[in-house]
Amino acid sequence: MLRIYFTSDDIARTRIAPGPDPLWELVLSLQMLRPQRGDLLFTTWRHESCKAVRHARLGEVLGLLLALTPNVGYFPDFLNPIEAIHGLDHGIEALRTTPIPMLKRDVCRLAATHRLPESARRLADGEPAILTDLTEAMRTCYDLAVMPYRRSIDAALGKDRRIRTFALANGGVEGLLASLRPMMTWSAGELRIPGHRHQELHLHGRGLLLIPSYFCVSGPLTMFDPDLPPVLIYPVVRGPDALPSRASTMPAALGALIGSTRAAVLDVIGTREGASTTTLARHLGISMATASEHTTVLRQSGLISSHRDHNRTLHHLTELGRALLDTNG
Template identity: 90%
Template sequence: MLRIYFTSEDIARTRIAAGADPLWELVLSLQMLRPQRGDLLFTAWRQEACKAVRHAKLGKVRGLLLTLTPNVGYFPDFLNPIQAIHGLDHGIEALRTTPIPMLKRDVGRLAATRRLPDSAWRLATGEPAVIADLTEAMRTCYDLIVMPYRRSIDAALEKDRRIRTSALATGGVEGMLAGLRPMMTWSAGELRIPGHRHQELHLRGRGLLLIPSYFCVSGPLTMFDPDLPPVLIYPVVRGPDALPSRTSMVSAALGALIGSTRAAVLDAIGMREGMSTTALARHLSISPASASEHTTVLRQSGLISSHRDFNRTLHRLTGLGRALLDTNS
């Protein structure tokens, strides 16, 4: 059982992530490539995802990536830096600059549970080529097995977030934590997560970041190292309507026409009129600079309009942009 201990300061500093953490979704989706308890909704997704990864020509780094993400037992903390909550680019950059002592420690812990390839030991020494290959493979896999399903993911996360914020509004943080039953139970400053390996986490005034996850099915997770920023990843409320599906994504033809990321930007603006550049970057796990570049091209092409709102730039579809999306939906 995992026990998380709160002080009054921790209760005040507990919060819910604004959106998906791309590296947690990636790591958990990689684990989902192998069957596990509670994954019946992902059968069709697994078939598509396994095929996509096999055809990606990742070479030997694919074996390293799957070794680092077993679906049972320990997996390294360094795969999930806290910076990823701000987007995939931030997370990948933080992973690339992981201190060597942390790499050695985490790889050593993994080696105690399973046999590792030579590339894992080269990773532990911080070999630049191995780190570059690993992070590029992670980005490729994200584009293949997470990004095409972002509408399903975002819809499920938004539904879960509404449930949690409603509980927060009516019962405060303690009411929100109590509402996470039966995954966990809250009582007198202690959050208990049954089914988790034995671990105690004292927050010590740092608060807790709750991160709802689409690909988390086995139960809530936290970091192995208690000195890392405290997070609790938990499965979103999921029903048959939350099946991972490509059907609601913009078509491949539109992606081929204007580029897959630019098509995703256009689609995101269509989903939420008046979306800011920062919100777009967070929504699509790209950098704000990249989001700004894409919106500039879309605006110059007459597909979106933009206007300033104090210190934000908000974007809306034009009639042409809406027609293009509707034709390719």
């Protein structure tokens, strides 16, 4: 059983993630490529994704990635840096700059219970080439196994978030935590998660970030290292509409309304939360100037919002933009 201990400061600092964590979804989807308990909803998704990943011909690095993400037991903390909550690019960059002592510690811990390929030793030593290959393979797997299903993922996470925010609004943090039954139970400053390996986590005033996950089916998860930022990943509420389905091509009606290229830009922003102008240009095969022009019109129309992040401009759907996509999807 996992036991998480809260102080009054921790209760005040407990919050819900603003959106999906792309690296958690990726790691858990890689685990889901191999059958596991409670995964019947993912049979068609597994067939489609395994085929897509095989055709990508990632070579030996795919073997390393799958070895690092066993679907039973421990897997390395360094695969899920907290920065990924701000988007895939942030997570990939943080992973590439993982301190070598952390790489070595996590790989050695995994090697104690699982047989790893030779390339794992190079990873533990922090060789830049293997880190680059690994993160590029992760990005490719995300594009093939997660991104095409982002509408299903976003819909399920949006539904779960509405449940949690309603509980928070009506009962405070205690109401929020109580809403997570029967996955976990809250009582007198202690959150208990049965079925988890034995672990105790003292938050020490840092609070807890709750991250709902579409591909999490086995039960709530947290980091192995108690000194890392405290997170709790838990399965979203699942209903009959939770089946993962690939996003269809952008409907002609929406293209006729706002233009086919602009509709495609809006769709990519909907499936790549926090997409940069560069990402849009590369993904759609248009120039940076054209991508910038379309995002300007979409922003002025209230369909997206944009903000600067160092030398990049990142774009997000507004509620109006999401409603427009959902209506036409």
